[in-house]
Amino acid sequence: MDAASLAASVNSAPRKHFAGGPFIALGPVRSVFVHAEGGLAVDARHRVLTAGDAPIPGLYAAGSAGQGGLLLKGHGHHLAWAFVSGRRAGKFAALACSDRKSEKENSP
Secondary structure: OOOOHHHHHHHHHHOOOOOOOOOOOOOOOOOOOOOOOOOOOEOOOOOOEEEOOEEEEEEOOOHHHHHOOOOOOOOHHHHHHHHHHHHHHHHHHHHHHHHHHHHHOOOO
């Protein structure tokens, strides 16, 4: 963007004036998101595993935190994983709660 276009854009935007300058503009800017490469160790039910590969009771992970070492490259793959793993982790967590409730109801 040339200086005249930048000045016109800045001057046309509603804003409070900053005092003090000089100011420096950096660019070009592109949007990105941050995620954990690899995430926590999880099993097929998205339960977080200890260092000894035992599930931690009641702890589930989804999205980038629950990738279990899987690295997803490419546009949109992390979003798809977040949607799918979140739904699956929620389902497995709900089933685990239901199983515990049934056990309590059926105990003497």
